[in-house]
Amino acid sequence: MSFLTPLALIFAGLSIPILIMYMLKLRRRDVLVSSTLLWRRLLRDREANAPWQRLRRNLLLLLQLLILALLTLALARPFVPAPTVVSGSVVILLDSSASMQASDVAPTRFDAAREAAQEIVAGLGVGDVATIIAVGPQPRLLASPTGDRAILRRALDNAAPTAGPADWEAAFALSAGGLVGAEDVRAIIISDGALPETLPPLPGEIRFVGVGGGSDNLAITALATREGAEGPQAFLRLVNYGESDAEPLIEFSADGVLFDVRRLPISAHNSAALTLTDLPYDMRVLQAQLSTEDALPLDDIAWATHTPPASGRVLLVSEGNLFLERALTALPGVELVRLSPDQLVPDEDYALYVFDTALTGTLPSANLWLIGPAVSSGGSFTATTVAHVAADDPLLRYVDLSDVHILQAHAVEPPPGARVLVEAEGGPLLFVAERSEGRLAVLTFDLRDSDLPLQIAFPILTANLVDWLLPRGGLATIAGEGWEGIRPGDPVPIPSDPEATEIRVTAPDSTRHVLPVGEKVPVFAATDQLGLYLIEQRDRSDTVLQSAVLTVNLFDEAESDIAPRASVRVGQTEITAAAREEEGHREFWPWLAGAALVVLVVEWWTYQRGTIQSR
Incomplete structure (x- = not known):
C-alpha cells in the first residue's frame, strides 16, 4: 500500500496534544483539615488533578x-496498485x-458494456479526466x-x-474535438465490434473493449408491399x-x-425469401x-404500409426497346403510349x-426519365x-x-x-432530382450498351423509378417513396396540406408530437422507436384533412449480425480487444473517512452517557 499525499501523515502528531491534555490536570491549593473522613472524595479529586499522572485506560x-488516525490516513489517500485499461x-x-x-450476455450486452465502463471510471487516478x-x-x-467519478x-x-x-x-467527430490539444489522450471503444471499416483516425491511443458471446439470431431484413396484377x-x-x-414460424397480420x-x-x-400474393385487397x-x-x-x-399504386399515362419516346416496353407495361396503373423519335410530341399532357x-428539342415541363x-x-x-451505390436510398x-x-x-452534370x-x-450513372417543373431521373448510359x-x-x-x-398527392407522395425504408433516428419531411394548421404525429408508445405548419416543409425527427407512427394533418377546427401511417423498422444487417468481432479498424490500424493493461490506483480514503464519522458518533454517545451517569 502506498500514499498519494504522504505529507498528510504529519497530522498524526496531533495525538501528542491529545495525550498531554489527558495527562495534564488542574493543580489546587492545599488546606489543613482535622480529619479526612469526610474528605475522601476530595482526596480522590486531588489525586486526579495532580499536574501529571500516569495514563489510565480511557475509552x-x-x-x-x-478518529485522528482514520482522518490522517484518509488525508494521506492510501491506494493499492490496480490494473486499468486507460488513464x-x-x-x-x-x-x-x-x-x-x-x-446473449445476461442481462444484455449494453449492461455488460456499461459495467465495463464503470470499471474504467473506478480505475481513474489522480488528474485523470474522462468524457463519455x-x-x-x-x-x-x-458526461x-x-x-x-460520481x-x-x-x-x-x-x-x-x-x-x-x-x-x-459522427461519434468520432464529436470525440476528436475533445481529444485535440489534450495531453496523454486515449479513446476507448466499448462495443460488440459492429463498426464500419472506413472510420477516420483519432488522435492519441485507441483501445477496444469487446462485449458479446454469441451469434444466433434470426432477422427480418426486408418487408415491402406492391400492387400486383390480382x-x-x-x-x-x-x-x-x-x-x-x-424453420421459424412467421405470423402475418x-x-x-x-x-x-x-x-x-x-x-x-x-437468407430466404417469401412472397405473399393473397393479401387482403383493402x-x-x-405486420410480420x-x-x-x-x-x-x-x-x-x-x-409495411400498402399504398394504392400511382397511375397515369406514360409517353415512351424510343426507337424500340423491347425490355423497357415490357418493364413499363407490366406496372399496374400505367397506360403506356409509344412514340418514335421522328414523331412530334403531342400537346396533350402525360x-x-x-x-x-438522343435529345434534340425542348423537353416538356413535366416528370422526366x-x-x-x-x-x-x-x-x-x-x-x-x-x-x-447509394444502397440506403x-x-x-x-x-x-x-x-x-x-x-x-x-x-x-447533375443539377x-x-x-x-x-x-x-468516370462519372454518375444514375441520378434523380426535384425540380419546380417536375421530377427528373437520368440514366446516363444507353440500355443497349449494357447488360442491365x-x-x-x-x-x-x-418499378421503383416510375x-x-x-x-401522387399529399402524404401519399412520401408514402409511395418507401416510408418502409426509414430507420430509427432518420428525419422525415412531411408535405403539408394547404389548409392544414398543424401536423400531429402519434408515436408507437402513444406519445404525441405536434409540428407547426409554416413556409418550410415540416420535418419529424423523433423516429427513435420501432413501430407505427400515425400522421394526421388537421385544420383550425381540428378536423383531420389527411392521415397516413409511417413505419420504422430496423432493417440493418450490420446490427442484426450480432456475432461479436475480435477487432475493429480505425483509420489504417487494426485494433484487437486484447488491450494491454496499465497500472492504476484503487483508493479507499472514502471508506476511512466514513469509518472516522462512525467512530465520532460512538465517541459522542459515550461522552454523553458518562455525563448523564455522573449527574
Missing part, C-alpha cells in the same frame, strides 16, 4: 486517537446501438470532461440503449446469422388481424413477426415522359465500373447492380440538389 481517549485524458465511446440489446459518449443514431454526450457513474447509470444503428462517424403482394426476406439451420402463418426453412448463415398495414425467440427481438418484427433516345441522353458539351466516358431497394457491365456512358444513386469512376436489361435488377429499378416519378 474516550482511545476513540479520539482512533490520462480518456474518451469512452459506449455503443448504444440496437445490437447492444442482444441478450453514447454512440447511437445520434451520438449523445453523457463532459471531468475527473469527478458524475461519471451517474451518467452511466442514466445511459440507455437505442433501437437503431450507431453513427460512428391485388396487393408482399415480399419478405429472412436472414439466419446463427450456426444451425432453422393485416391491420392488426392475423390472416396467415407460414414456416420458412432457412439454413445457417443464409389492407393498409402489414417471428414466433421463435432469439437473442435480439428487435428484428423479429417488421411493418403523367411521365420517358426519353430513350432520360435514358442515355447525349449532351453536346459533356462527351462520354468508358470508366464505367460501379464505384459507389429507397429507389434502389432490392436492386443489385454488382454484376452489371456497361460499355460507355454520357458525361452528364444542383440532385441525388447521385449510382456512380462510376438482362438482369433481374432492371424491372425492379424500373413509382417515384408518377405524381
Whole structure:
C-alpha cells in the first residue's frame, strides 16, 4: 500500500496534544483539615488533578486517537496498485446501438458494456479526466470532461440503449474535438465490434473493449408491399446469422388481424425469401413477426404500409426497346403510349415522359426519365465500373447492380440538389432530382450498351423509378417513396396540406408530437422507436384533412449480425480487444473517512452517557 499525499501523515502528531491534555490536570491549593473522613472524595479529586499522572485506560481517549488516525490516513489517500485499461485524458465511446440489446450476455450486452465502463471510471487516478459518449443514431454526450467519478457513474447509470444503428462517424467527430490539444489522450471503444471499416483516425491511443458471446439470431431484413396484377403482394426476406439451420414460424397480420402463418426453412448463415400474393385487397398495414425467440427481438418484427399504386399515362419516346416496353407495361396503373423519335410530341399532357433516345428539342415541363441522353458539351466516358451505390436510398431497394457491365456512358452534370444513386469512376450513372417543373431521373448510359436489361435488377429499378416519378398527392407522395425504408433516428419531411394548421404525429408508445405548419416543409425527427407512427394533418377546427401511417423498422444487417468481432479498424490500424493493461490506483480514503464519522458518533454517545451517569 502506498500514499498519494504522504505529507498528510504529519497530522498524526496531533495525538501528542491529545495525550498531554489527558495527562495534564488542574493543580489546587492545599488546606489543613482535622480529619479526612469526610474528605475522601476530595482526596480522590486531588489525586486526579495532580499536574501529571500516569495514563489510565480511557475509552474516550482511545476513540479520539482512533478518529485522528482514520482522518490522517484518509488525508494521506492510501491506494493499492490496480490494473486499468486507460488513464490520462480518456474518451469512452459506449455503443448504444440496437445490437447492444442482444441478450446473449445476461442481462444484455449494453449492461455488460456499461459495467465495463464503470470499471474504467473506478480505475481513474489522480488528474485523470474522462468524457463519455453514447454512440447511437445520434451520438449523445453523457458526461463532459471531468475527473469527478460520481458524475461519471451517474451518467452511466442514466445511459440507455437505442433501437437503431450507431453513427460512428459522427461519434468520432464529436470525440476528436475533445481529444485535440489534450495531453496523454486515449479513446476507448466499448462495443460488440459492429463498426464500419472506413472510420477516420483519432488522435492519441485507441483501445477496444469487446462485449458479446454469441451469434444466433434470426432477422427480418426486408418487408415491402406492391400492387400486383390480382391485388396487393408482399415480399419478405429472412436472414439466419446463427450456426444451425432453422424453420421459424412467421405470423402475418393485416391491420392488426392475423390472416396467415407460414414456416420458412432457412439454413445457417443464409437468407430466404417469401412472397405473399393473397393479401387482403383493402389492407393498409402489414405486420410480420417471428414466433421463435432469439437473442435480439428487435428484428423479429417488421411493418409495411400498402399504398394504392400511382397511375397515369406514360409517353415512351424510343426507337424500340423491347425490355423497357415490357418493364413499363407490366406496372399496374400505367397506360403506356409509344412514340418514335421522328414523331412530334403531342400537346396533350402525360403523367411521365420517358426519353430513350438522343435529345434534340425542348423537353416538356413535366416528370422526366432520360435514358442515355447525349449532351453536346459533356462527351462520354468508358470508366464505367460501379464505384459507389447509394444502397440506403429507397429507389434502389432490392436492386443489385454488382454484376452489371456497361460499355460507355454520357458525361452528364447533375443539377444542383440532385441525388447521385449510382456512380462510376468516370462519372454518375444514375441520378434523380426535384425540380419546380417536375421530377427528373437520368440514366446516363444507353440500355443497349449494357447488360442491365438482362438482369433481374432492371424491372425492379424500373418499378421503383416510375413509382417515384408518377405524381401522387399529399402524404401519399412520401408514402409511395418507401416510408418502409426509414430507420430509427432518420428525419422525415412531411408535405403539408394547404389548409392544414398543424401536423400531429402519434408515436408507437402513444406519445404525441405536434409540428407547426409554416413556409418550410415540416420535418419529424423523433423516429427513435420501432413501430407505427400515425400522421394526421388537421385544420383550425381540428378536423383531420389527411392521415397516413409511417413505419420504422430496423432493417440493418450490420446490427442484426450480432456475432461479436475480435477487432475493429480505425483509420489504417487494426485494433484487437486484447488491450494491454496499465497500472492504476484503487483508493479507499472514502471508506476511512466514513469509518472516522462512525467512530465520532460512538465517541459522542459515550461522552454523553458518562455525563448523564455522573449527574
